[in-house]
Amino acid sequence: SVTMGDFSYEPGCVEVASGTELEIVNEGKAPHTFTVEADADEPEVDVPAGETATLAIPALDAGTYRVVCTYHPQMEGVLRVAG
Numbered sequence: 001s002v003t004m005g006d007f008s009y010e011p012g013c014v015e016v017a018s019g020t021e022l023e024i025v026n027e028g029k030a031p032h033t034f035t036v037e038a039d040a041d042e043p044e045v046d047v048p049a050g051e052t053a054t055l056a057i058p059a060l061d062a063g064t065y066r067v068v069c070t071y072h073p074q075m076e077g078v079l080r081v082a083g
Contacts, residue, residue, distance in 0.1 A: 001025060002077070004032045004047065009067065009077035017082050018062070022055045030071070036079050037066045044070075057081070 001023035003010045016022055024034045026047040035044040038060055045055040062083030069075035 002034065004028055004034070004069075004075075006030065007069075007072055007075045009034070009075065011077075013078040013080065015080040015082060016057050018057060018060050020057050022057060023052060024055055025052045026050060032069045032071060032075065034077075035068050035070050036060075037068065 002014055004024065004026045006028040024045055024047050026032055026049055029049050031046065031048045033044055033046045034055055036042055041058060043055055043057055045053045047053045060081045062081050065079045065081065067077040067079050
């Protein structure tokens with residue numbers, strides 16, 4: 001799982017298998033997104049402050065992807081998809 005605080009992701013880098021789900025917990029005081037920057041459909045989940053959501057990781061190619069919050073672009077992380 002990934003925990004979002006006020007303007008950070010913990011851990012900053014998370015590894016998942018393609019086609020799985022990832023739990024996203026927002027412990028911050030603001031809403032945040034977990035948006036995976038991919039060439040195809042960008043997986044994204046919007047999580048209100050104090051709530052938890054699940055993000056389905058589609059069939060992404062193995063590799064490393066940048067993760068950002070669309071509300072707070074300075075909030076960045078990394079998603080590694082295992083092959």
